[in-house]
Amino acid sequence: MSPVLQGLLTIIIGVGGCVGYFYASNIILDKVIFPAKGPQAGQNINRANRVRPWLFLFPAMFALGLYLVYPVVGSFYRSLFNRAGDDFIGLANYANLFAESAFRTAVFNNLLWVLVVPAMATFLGLLVAQLTDRLAWGNIAKSLIFMPMAISFVGASLIWKFVYSANPDIGIINSIRDSMGLDPLDPLQIPFWNNFFLMFILVWIQTGFAMVILSAALRGIPEETIEAAIIDGANPLQVFFQIKVPQIMGTIVVVWTTITILVLKVFDIVYTMTGGNFDTEILPSYMMSFMFRDDGRATAVAFVIMVMVLPVMIWNIRQARKEMR
Template sequence: MSPILQGILTIIIGVGGCVGYFYLSNAVLDRIIFPARDDDQGRNIALATAVRPWLFLLPAMLALGLYLVYPVVGSFIRSLYNRSGQEFIGLDNYLQMFSEEGFRVALFNNFLWILFVPAAATFFGLLVAQLTDRLSWGSIAKSLIFMPMAISFVGASLIWKFVYANDPDIGIINAIRDYFGADPIDPMQIPFWNNFFIMIIMVWMQTGFAMVILSAALRGIPEETVEAAIIDGANPFQIFFKIKVPQIAGTIVVVWTTITFLTLKIFDIVYTMTGGNFDTEILPSYMMDYMFRDDGRATAVAFVIMLIVTPVMIYNIRQAKREA
């Protein structure tokens, strides 16, 4: 079938199916299940009104159950079996995983990412949002800073491979070292610090996201509070840290937790830059190491990642509701 024809049929069937479902479900609810008869018209209308939202949510709930809940439960069950999936071994995969040095390194690196990337991206995003609002060419600066958001993780990693290249004719770092007479180095092979060199790529990409959200929050601050602080003799630093930041604290937390959530799922950058070598392994890349040779161990790692991500996701949802 032609891809164009296939796309058109998909749209027709998808949109038509949604319209047909909502029309038929309303008709069945109002005419068959809770018909508006004279004797109990008010009661039936109230019952239909209470049931209708759940009826509309049913397709989404079924889809989430099929594509989210079922895989989570299935993955946990699979993690309790051996490599072949034939023998039940209980929590052995988890016990062996926690006893391995590679897993502990990956877990430690993940916590480094969680501590550094969201804090740095949020800080630079807030700083840029505040400074660019005072510039006549601030919109151009914001566009340039936001531009890395349009690049894929792999594309950004390839760009930074040139920055970190150990050839002075290509890599910026080694070009600077060569100018001062120092020998070239490979930043990706420097123990511990190579993790931060990789994290900089993520910060570079996410600063634009933080800047856009926080810039909108700063513009929403009432001018009266700033003017009152100026009249009281507050300097620019006091206005920013004691007047503006407290008023957008909720937005800062949402941005922070959103970037944290994304950081916990990062894989592409590490895999492209080092493949997890030189002690830069993180949990997703550690999971990929076992994906095609020990499915039970891989699903155990995936379940651990989900347990780490879930509290951040719940907190983010609650904070977003509080902001709304």
């Protein structure tokens, strides 16, 4: 069966199955298990209403449990076994990882990414949000800076491969160097700094995200606070840094953490641009180099990523609980 037909069939079965499940389960609950008639009608309605939320939740909880909760446990369990998966070796995979210089490079680079990308993207996003706020063509400018959000990491990498190309007839950077009489160089092979050239691709993608959210936050600031500051003689910079930024600090933190989480997941850019060569490996791409080869190692790397994400996860959950109160 062709995949297209299979896809159509899956949509029909998937959507039909969902509708059918919800409809049928509600009917069974109300008519068969706890019928709203007879001597216990009132009690039955209450019972049915206690059960119903779980009917609504069940498919989502099942999928979430299977596809996101189970893997956390499953990955950790698998990381305690050797390559073939039949020999329990405890934490040996982790010990081997930490002994390997490639892993330490990946961790170091990953920390660089986590420090630089969210900071730069948030800063640029805030800058653009503020600058375009009262601009006549601000919305067009924002839309264009937001555009890379729609482009895949692979597509973005290719776009920047052109920019970074060592050939002065293809790469605009080397073309500028060429016209200044400098020798062409490959930005992706300059030790240490090549990481920053890769990071900039993600900054290029994520600035639009930061801009959209921070721009909305800036608009939400009460005008009176700004007017009062101006009447007190504050200059535009003071208004921005001492009046506006403190009021949107919460949003800045949300943007920052969201991008941090993303940074820990993206392997596409390194994979496409350098394949991890020239000391540009980061954990997600390092993990992929073990995928299909050594599941024990691969899951161990994945679990290290999970541990790095954990502080943000806990912070997010606490924020969410605070809001609900």
